[in-house]
Amino acid sequence: MSRRFIRRSLLYVPGSSGKMLSKSVDLNADSIIADLEDAVSMTEKDAARETISEFIPRIQAAGKEAVVRVNAMNTFFGVKDLIAVAEMKPNAVIVPKADVLSVKMADNILSGLEEHLELSKGSIHIIPLLETAAGIMDAVNIVGASPRINGVQLGAEDLTKELGIKRTAAGDEIAFARQRLVYAACAYNVDCFDTPFTGIKDMEGLGEDACSAAAMGFTGKTCIHPAHIDAINRVFSVSGEEINHARRLVEAFEIAVSRGKGACMFEGKMIDAPIAERARKLLSKAAE
Numbered sequence: 001m002s003r004r005f006i007r008r009s010l011l012y013v014p015g016s017s018g019k020m021l022s023k024s025v026d027l028n029a030d031s032i033i034a035d036l037e038d039a040v041s042m043t044e045k046d047a048a049r050e051t052i053s054e055f056i057p058r059i060q061a062a063g064k065e066a067v068v069r070v071n072a073m074n075t076f077f078g079v080k081d082l083i084a085v086a087e088m089k090p091n092a093v094i095v096p097k098a099d100v101l102s103v104k105m106a107d108n109i110l111s112g113l114e115e116h117l118e119l120s121k122g123s124i125h126i127i128p129l130l131e132t133a134a135g136i137m138d139a140v141n142i143v144g145a146s147p148r149i150n151g152v153q154l155g156a157e158d159l160t161k162e163l164g165i166k167r168t169a170a171g172d173e174i175a176f177a178r179q180r181l182v183y184a185a186c187a188y189n190v191d192c193f194d195t196p197f198t199g200i201k202d203m204e205g206l207g208e209d210a211c212s213a214a215a216m217g218f219t220g221k222t223c224i225h226p227a228h229i230d231a232i233n234r235v236f237s238v239s240g241e242e243i244n245h246a247r248r249l250v251e252a253f254e255i256a257v258s259r260g261k262g263a264c265m266f267e268g269k270m271i272d273a274p275i276a277e278r279a280r281k282l283l284s285k286a287a288e
C-alpha cells in the first residue's frame, strides 16, 4: 500500500532547471511537480528527463510527494516520458490534456512498466489534468477511468485559450469548470487541485483565489512560484477555530442523540445528522 500524502500545495518546477529542482527539495510544498511539458522547450525535453531522475529520490527523501507532469499521451514525447519516468518511481504522474483514452493509455503503459520493473501494481498514481472543454464536460468519466487516479487538476490557461476568453484574477470565467472538477473528484473520493495563480507578486489576489477554490471544495492548489506555498498551505489547512467549532458541534449533537433527538439547536442554528457528520469529517481531516 503506497503512502497517502496530504496535498495542500503542489509546486510546479521546470524539469529542465536543475537549479530550481534543487531548491524545491527544501521548500515546504507538500508535492513537487517536475514538469516535462509546457515549462520545457522542445530542444530540452530529452535532457530534462535526465535532470529530473536525479531529483525524484531527493524530493521523496525530504518527505514530499514527487510528481512528474509528462507530455500529452498522443505525442511522441509523452510515451517516451512515461517509459523513462516509471523507472524513477515517482509517486504520481500528471497526464495533461486528459481525456478517457489518454488516462486508460497511461494506465496500461504504467501497468506493463510496473510489471517489467517489478514494482507493485498501481504504485504509480495518475493525476489527470483537465484543461480542454471536452475534458471538463467529461470530468466524471475521466476521473473514473483508472483506479490509479488519486487526484485531478484543473488547468485554466489552456482551457480559457481554447474558449477564447480572458483569464481574470477574480476567476468568474472558470467557475463552471471548477465546479465540475469538484463534483467529479467528490464522486470518486479523490483529491481536487486548483489551477495555479499566475500573478507571482499579487499575494492578495492569490489569497482570494485560493479561498474561493477552497470554498468550492478543492482540497489543494498547484502553484508556480515558491512565494505562493505558505499562503496556499494556510488556506487549505483546517484552522484551530474550525476544529474547536466542530468539536463543540459534535458534542452538542451527541448529547441530543443520547436524549432521543435527531436535531437540536447549536449556537443559534439547527444541527442534524449530516451537519454533525460534516463536522466529524473535518475533525478526521485535521487529524491526518
Ligand code: COA
Residues within 6 Å of the ligand: 011, 012, 013, 014, 019, 020, 021, 023, 024, 035, 038, 039, 196, 224, 225, 226
Ligand atoms: N520552483 C523552484 N524554485 C523556483 C521556482 C519554482 N517553480 N520559481 C522560482 N524559483 C526560485 C528562483 O530560481 C529563485 O531562486 P534564487 O533566489 O535561489 O535565485 C527564487 O525562487 C526567486 O525566483 P524569482 O526571481 O522571483 O523568479 P524567476 O524569475 O527566477 O522565475 C518563473 C519565475 C515564472 C520563470 C519561475 O517561477 C518558473 O519557472 N515557475 C514554474 C513555471 C512552470 O513550471 N510552468 C508550467 C506549469 S503551469
Ligand code: MG
Residues within 6 Å of the ligand: 038, 096, 131, 155, 158
Ligand atoms: Mg496546459
